[in-house]
Amino acid sequence: MPKMRKVPQRSCLGCKQVLPKKQLYRIVRTPDGEAVFDPTGKKAGRGAYICPQVECLEQAVKSGRFERALELRVPEAVLDSLRQAIQKLPVEHE
Numbered sequence: 001m002p003k004m005r006k007v008p009q010r011s012c013l014g015c016k017q018v019l020p021k022k023q024l025y026r027i028v029r030t031p032d033g034e035a036v037f038d039p040t041g042k043k044a045g046r047g048a049y050i051c052p053q054v055e056c057l058e059q060a061v062k063s064g065r066f067e068r069a070l071e072l073r074v075p076e077a078v079l080d081s082l083r084q085a086i087q088k089l090p091v092e093h094e
Helices: 054-062 065-070 076-087
Strands: 009-011 018-020 025-029 035-038 046-050
Touching: 009 046, 025 065, 025 076, 035 076, 046 054, 046 065, 054 065, 054 076
Parallel strands: none
Antiparallel strands: 009 018, 025 035, 025 046
């Protein structure tokens, strides 16, 4: 019988929902001390995760959760690239 692998879980900074890591977007504080959008989720550094929903992103920015999680100010250009990635996703109907 094959061994079941554990799926890595992370919580969204906006809605606080715990989801599989692959379903979330990541902003990473690199060892150089800069914040960058990490679409692959594999860059080295401290990561902060967000759902693929604009509402969650805006909530996290408004409440300063990115700054607290990464311990640095996230540039607006990085947040804009994250917004664009979220908006390119197809809209899911419930």
